Amino acid sequence: MEFGWTDEQAVARENVRAFLAEHLTSEWQEIAPLSPGSEAVTSFSKRFCPKLAEAGLLVPHWPSAHGGADASPWAHFIIGEQLWEAGEPRGPQYYNVNWIGPTIMKYGTPAQQDYHLGRMRRGDVIWCQGFSEPSGGSDLAALRTRAERVGDRYRINGSKIWTSYARLAEFCFLLARTGSDRRTISVFLLPMDRKGIEVRPIESVVGEGDLHEVFFDDVEALESERLGPEGEGWSVVRYALNYERVGIPRYALALKTLHRAVAALISEGAFDAVAQDAAASACSMCEAARMLTYEVVDQRSKGSPSTGATSMARVAIVQAERSVADFVLDWTPHLFGSAEQPMVATHHKRAIAAGIAAGASEIQLNLIARDILGLGGSRGA
Ligand SMILES: Cc1cc2nc3c(=O)[nH]c(=O)nc-3n(C[C@H](O)[C@H](O)[C@H](O)COP(=O)(O)OP(=O)(O)OC[C@H]3O[C@@H](n4cnc5c(N)ncnc54)[C@H](O)[C@@H]3O)c2cc1C
Structure with missing residues (x-):
């Protein structure tokens, strides 16, 4: 078992960081806290996604037959971690890259693939x-x-x-x-x-x-x-949901938010032993979410069928987001209104929705009970 990044992956991450430093200008810093569906973020993402596409950073993990670069799912997650941490400048187009595109690749006719995947890989279409x-x-x-x-x-x-x-x-x-x-x-x-x-x-x-x-x-x-x-849409939906539930590395923004809160506490001289204990606990939740997500990425990169690992990763991601949100609420509530740290409040809003969107956490727990613990039927997908 190897938990380190290869030299090539480390360079790839640096390249993404350099790209974002160049293209996420002050305009982006002002609007990043808004919802991906807001007019401002959508208008930005319509200009930004084609640039990502040109730089080979929008769909490198798609097969070359569909305009990708045959890169492994790891490349997608390295890019995704940096983008989500920055506030998700792809706007709603993250759907296409993460799950609608791959589902059309598997189930679409050549004509559907040609038209829809072409639009998605150029970064110029929004789906719901x-x-x-x-x-x-x-x-x-x-x-x-x-x-x-x-x-x-x-x-x-x-x-x-x-x-x-x-x-x-x-x-x-x-x-x-x-x-x-x-x-x-x-x-x-x-x-x-x-x-x-x-x-x-x-x-x-x-x-x-x-x-x-x-x-x-x-x-x-x-x-x-x-x-x-x-x-036969049920099989299509189950395939799509596995990609949707573990598609965005949400733990990346949670961890970044935790670091922001801890830095504020340190600068205020308030990072005492009790706060350290709470921060370590939230940090462990983020790390657990990251590792369980990587298990899913590993399965995808080996072409293995999806298992209950997807639901476990999703539950861990939600718990990580909530534990960071709780930490911020308990220890640095003043950051919610902070003009310097607008992403802290944004993370909180996203954490509230995380256990509901893409399938409620309770449904993920049912699926874990069924698929991993062998505890019988569930009506969820
Ligand atoms: C920010 C956000 C964005 C969303 N975007 C979309 C979108 O783009 N498209 C879309 O189609 N949907 C979207 N949703 C909807 C989301 O998928 C649903 O809210 C979610 O699947 C739960 O369905 P529901 O709200 O109808 O709750 P219900 O299904 O009515 O469930 C209510 C409560 O009962 C619990 N519950 C239900 N059944 C069981 C069970 N069998 N065992 C245990 N507990 C159970 C649930 O966990 C939940 O707590 C979005 C939701 C949010 C919050």
Whole structure:
């Protein structure tokens, strides 16, 4: 077992740092604390992502057949750690790189791959994810939005909720029921400008532009917009969720926030033994999250099937974020309003949402009970 970085990986990380130092100018420093879905961050990411792409830092881990550089998943995580620590300048486009792109690579037709992966690798398209519904998000297989087949088309009716970036997105990765059996679901790659789609924003603590309701009133989808075979969307969703849940190295911002809080305490002469104890505990949680994430990256780099390790890593990531948020709340609450440390408050907001978005933590615990402890069935994906 080898826990160190190779010389090549260390150089790659330095290259990413140098790139970010050059391109994350004062404009970025001002807007970095905002939500990835805000107008300001989206407008920045539309200019920034093509530059990342040109520098070979957007999708190096994608196969060369799809415009990547055949780099290992480690390259993706090294870049991801630096980007997330800096506030995620890719904006909503991190979805594409992390999980929508890889899912289209596995299940898409050549035409879907050609068009959608081409847009994603150039860094010029925003997607949203239409999974959760008002009747509940945890039991995904119970979703009610229907896609009825009419000849060679579908008519979609229903609604989604908590849809991040819907107002900005050009496409929706949409789940809809195409049969009466519980898991008879299909996935559609639906353009968001289609007649019959209405988007309403939901105000939330997460920030401007993040959450929405999306209504579908007799929306037409073409057969060529379905991803994978009709009725077999459940496998597509499970594949996608494994990438989504461990796609962003969220522990990187947690650790950086912890260091900021500790530095403030040291400079104030207030880093006493009790604070040190609490900081060490939060730091250990971040390190555990990092190691469990690396186990998932290692599996991906060997092409092994995903296991319960994904859920364990996700639970550890959420706990790491929450323990850092608790530390800041207990020891440096004055940093929340600090103009010099705006990312501290941002981390707190992101930590609140972390145990809910991409599947609630309780559902991850159910999956660990089922897949690792062998304790029987679970309805989660
Ligand atoms: C910031 C943010 C962004 C999001 N973005 C998106 C998005 O872009 N697209 C999208 O589709 N969704 C999105 N979501 C929604 C998210 O996926 C759901 O909130 C989540 O899956 C939980 O579903 P729910 O809110 O309907 O809660 P419910 O499923 O109603 O669950 C309520 C509570 O009951 C618990 N619970 C439910 N079932 C079980 C069980 N079997 N065992 C134990 N406990 C259980 C849950 O853990 C939760 O605490 C986002 C959420 C947040 C917070």
